[in-house]
Amino acid sequence: MGRVGFLMLFLITINSYASVYKSYYPWESDSILVAWVIDKFVDKNASFIAVDKKEEKLSTNENTINTSNSKLRRTARFTAFEMAVKYYNIKEDRCINRLKKIIRVLEMTPWKKEEYEDIVKFEERFVALFPKEIKDNNLSRAFKYLDNFCKEVK
Secondary structure (H helix, E strand, C coil), rough: CHHHHHHHCCCCCCCCCCEEEEECCCHHHHHHHHHHHHHHHHHHCCCEECCCCCCCEEECCEEECCCCCCCCCCCCCCHHHHHHHHHHHCCCHHHHHHHHHHHHHHCCCHHHHHHHHHHHHHHHHHHCCCCCCCCCCCCHHHHHHHHHHHHCCC
């Protein structure tokens, strides 16, 4: 195999490799929104797992979501979802902007969420779709909910 063939095989292998992203269990709305951004806009082959915070400390060289060493974490000014949208340079549209408002209320001012009936309904429906066990890493129901939410918003 020549250099060109080897390079093409190398690029195909890299592009087919799925990244693994880790978060702490239990999943939270902000973390699942980040996972959805990655799955929808960044890496369709990504996989997501949650680990027990007491048992496994995640290192800085791992792909992490909303952990203390993650570039995709909540800060004093931004939610993890907002950080992911900015980090991955996601084009903002009506859906992304609506999700930003929702997660800002849920994460940054949860005591005010009762003032927004639509946000309370969103959270109730969304959280019901989260994995119920640490070994369950299937986020597809939550992702589908977000996809359908976006279709309705547009």
